[in-house]
Amino acid sequence: xxxxxxxxxxxxxxxxNFQPDHPYACSKxxxxxxxxxxxxxxxxxxxPDAQEAARDSARHLGRFTLVHNLGRGAVGTVHQAWDxxxxxxxxxxxxxxxxxxxxxxxxxxxxxxxxxxxxxPNIAPIYDVLDAGGRLAIVMKFIDGKTLDAKYLxxxxxxxxxxxxxxxxxxxxxxxxxxxxxxxxxxxxxxxNLMVGSDSRLYVLDFGMAKVxxxxxxxxxxxxxxxxxxxxxPEQAMGLARDVDARSDVFSLxxxxxxxxxxxxxxxxxxxxxxxxxxxxxxxxxxxxxxADVPEDIEVVLRCAMEKERDGRYPTAVxxxxxxxxxxLAIETAAENKARxxxxxxxxxxxxVLMVEDEPGVVQLVRxxxxxxxxxxxHFADGAAALARAExxxxxxxxxxxxxxGASGWEILEKLRSLVSYDQIPILMVTGMSGEENVVxxxxxxxxxxxxxxxxxxxxxxxxxxxxxxxxxxx
Numbered sequence: 001x002x003x004x005x006x007x008x009x010x011x012x013x014x015x016x017n018f019q020p021d022h023p024y025a026c027s028k029x030x031x032x033x034x035x036x037x038x039x040x041x042x043x044x045x046x047x048p049d050a051q052e053a054a055r056d057s058a059r060h061l062g063r064f065t066l067v068h069n070l071g072r073g074a075v076g077t078v079h080q081a082w083d084x085x086x087x088x089x090x091x092x093x094x095x096x097x098x099x100x101x102x103x104x105x106x107x108x109x110x111x112x113x114x115x116x117x118x119x120x121p122n123i124a125p126i127y128d129v130l131d132a133g134g135r136l137a138i139v140m141k142f143i144d145g146k147t148l149d150a151k152y153l154x155x156x157x158x159x160x161x162x163x164x165x166x167x168x169x170x171x172x173x174x175x176x177x178x179x180x181x182x183x184x185x186x187x188x189x190x191x192x193n194l195m196v197g198s199d200s201r202l203y204v205l206d207f208g209m210a211k212v213x214x215x216x217x218x219x220x221x222x223x224x225x226x227x228x229x230x231x232x233x234p235e236q237a238m239g240l241a242r243d244v245d246a247r248s249d250v251f252s253l254x255x256x257x258x259x260x261x262x263x264x265x266x267x268x269x270x271x272x273x274x275x276x277x278x279x280x281x282x283x284x285x286x287x288x289x290x291x292a293d294v295p296e297d298i299e300v301v302l303r304c305a306m307e308k309e310r311d312g313r314y315p316t317a318v319x320x321x322x323x324x325x326x327x328x329l330a331i332e333t334a335a336e337n338k339a340r341x342x343x344x345x346x347x348x349x350x351x352x353v354l355m356v357e358d359e360p361g362v363v364q365l366v367r368x369x370x371x372x373x374x375x376x377x378x379h380f381a382d383g384a385a386a387l388a389r390a391e392x393x394x395x396x397x398x399x400x401x402x403x404x405x406g407a408s409g410w411e412i413l414e415k416l417r418s419l420v421s422y423d424q425i426p427i428l429m430v431t432g433m434s435g436e437e438n439v440v441x442x443x444x445x446x447x448x449x450x451x452x453x454x455x456x457x458x459x460x461x462x463x464x465x466x467x468x469x470x471x472x473x474x475x
Contacts, residue, residue, distance in 0.1 A: 004033040025418040047089075050082035061132055064092060064139070080142060089142040093206075094132050115207065118184065120444050122175030124195070124203040143205070144198045148260060149191035156263050162294060163331045165260040168194065170324035171202035173253055174443050177318030177436070179207060180246040187244060189252035190231040191260060200470055229275040230265035231255040234308050237276040247310040250320050254305030257324075261298075262290040266306070284308070298327050318436040332462035344373045344465035346396075346472045353464075354395040355379045356386040356412060357430070358404055362453070366399065366430075369457045370464065383407030387415055394421060397467055400447075402431040402438070410445060417446035426467035430455070 004013045006026035013026075013033065026033055046054075050067050053059045059066040061081070068080040076095040083090050116126040128139040148168055152160035172194050176186055186193075186207055193205045233251035235243040258266045266285050267278040284306045288299050301323045307313045314320040345351050351374055357363050358381040367377045378395065380386035384406030398416065402409035409429065416422040429442045432453040442450045448470075449463050 006033055025415070045087060046084075047082065053082070054084075061092065061137065062130060064090065064130075066092065081139075089144075090127060091140045091142045092130075093138045093140065095136040095138065115184065118179055118182065118207060120175045120178040120440075121446060122171050122202055122204055122443070123179065123207050124205050126207075140205075143195050143203050145195045145203070147192050147205075148194045148196070148256070151196060152260050153191060153263060159263065159291065160260050162261065162298075163328060165257060166298065166324055166328050166331070168196065168202050169253055169257040169260070170321050170328060171443075172204050172256075173317040173321035173324060174440060175202075175204045175207075176249055176253065177316050177321055178440050178444065180249070180316040180318065181440070185245055186249050186252075187236070188228060188231075189249055189256060190228050191256055192228075194256070200473070229272040229279075230259070230267065232276070232279060233310075234280055235310065237279045243310070245310070246316040247313045250305050250313045250315075250317055251307075253317060253320060254302050257298075258287050258302055258306070261287055261294055264290075295327065295330065297330060298324075301327060318440065322436065322439070329459060332459065332466065344370075344461050344468065345375060346468045349468050349472055350394060350396040352376045352378055352393070352395040353397055353399060354386070354390065354393055355399045356383060356404060356409065357381065357399065357401045359401070362401075362430070365457070366460065369460060373461070375464075381405070383409070383412055387412055390416060391419060391421065395425060396471070397464055398422075398425060398427040399430050399464075400427055402429065402433050410441065413442070413445045413447060424471060426471055428463060428467060430460075 005011070006013075011026055047067075050065055053067040054065045063085045064081040064083055066079040066081050070078040070080055070091065072078075076093045078091055078093045081090050081092045082088075113129070118125070124141050124143055126138060126140050130137040130139060148165070152165060172189070176189065179186070184207070186204065188206060189204075195203045195205055197203055229237070231252045233244070233248040236248055255266055265275075266287075267275055267282060269275040269278055284303065286299065287302055288294050288296065301320070304323070305313055305320055314323065353366075353370060353375050355363065355366060355377050357366075357379065363377075363379055363381075367379075370377060375396070378393065380389070381404075383404035386404075387407055390412075400409045400412060404412075409431065413427060413429070416425075416427060426448040427446065428449040428451060429447045430451045430453065431438070434452045439450050448467055451460065451463060
């Protein structure tokens with residue numbers, strides 16, 4: 001429980017099952033609620049495994065209790081930990097750097113605080129940096145889910161669904177591209193650093209870790225290259241730290257998708273050195289030669305993303321995300337045409353569609369298309385009017401334009417995502433505003449999809465069906 005207060009009307013509320021990461025909105029005026037008194041967790045709210053671990057003094061790290069060891073790698077050991085002050089799970093990575101002097105620790109804190117400024121729904125955020133007995137410990141959001149290698153590569157005999165892995169890497173590219181626009185490079189993108197959470201959202205893990213670990217002299221405290229050989233770009237493989245930029249991440253994302261599609265990395269060897277040699281010397285292999293059912297347009301995208309020369313690649317991950325989105329669109333359209341006679345409604349999910357759109361022609365097109373599927377369109381042409389009625393509705397899906405009278409689509413999107421009742425309702429932006437900045441902003445504010453006008457009915461139906469299906473799967 002916690003005591004909350006509205007920043008606008010000053011109304012106070014006490015809530016049960018308080019979630020620190022969840023935005024709360026005032027039921028009176030819709031203003032954002034801020035925490036006045038975060039009630040300390042009681043014995044009944046602390047998970048039993050956290051209570052058990054707390055009995056061992058060796059598991060105490062400041063206010064955190066190390067509960068489960070989630071894995072150990074070359075960079076550090078990751079623990080699932082309980083935050084005793086805020087009453088929530090976190091992930092803590094204790095870095096294998098040896099003892100850090102006060103100057104190094106302060107630099108680590110400064111670098112991590114800058115990385116923590118990245119605010120994107122597809123990037124797992126950093127909360128804090130700690131001194132763990134003279135070692136660096138980074139506190140991150142705990143994501144309950146599966147990494148892409150665990151989800152798609154655990155069974156070599158079972159090929160990963162093409163649409164699922166393309167979507168996963170596209171979403172990762174949106175998050176990485178957002179960071180590229182702010183001057184950050186990941187440097188270690190691979191299936192193990194991409195996770196699908198229990199909310200079905202793709203999260204990029206360890207973002208900025210390489211930046212945090214890099215000393216001012218360009219070296220790392222690990223005394224080696226940062227990155228995983230199988231997914232390194234040629235410039236990383238050669239150790240050319242000053243040449244590593246957004247295009248290096250693009251190469252790693254391409255290698256990641258290549259492996260997810262085929263079950264093995266594009267460049268192989270009996271050792272890390274042999275893999276590096278293959279990256280530097282061998283041409284990028286054809287993904288269709290390894291898996292014939294991969295569409296040709298994905299082959300074209302991967303060929304561009306994995307060009308050996310940096311100038312031949314997509315300049316940032318945003319352009320890669322856009323190219324993958326076109327591939328995904330073609331896949332969904334083909335599937336839609338094949339299953340044209342199937343209704344898109346999902347049993348158990350409301351059949352109402354909240355549509356906020358001021359173009360009568362678009363409204364008529366959508367109404368005609370979706371009414372054949374038994375979906376009821378509840379339409380508002382004015383943004384403010386839609387907001388006034390939205391809280392009392394619980395539609396199956398929302399279709400939202402951006403340029404609207406009364407209130408913009410961005411305002412509506414942000415407001416809806418602050419309402420608990422809209423937490424699991426898919427919101428699709430349907431707008432004429434194209435361009436990477438708008439697409440990135442839409443996903444950043446919580447949109448589940450972004451459709452640019454003009455669009456085909458087949459595409460719209462495919463996207464709505466997909467979101468309704470994902471909502472049903474997560475119910």
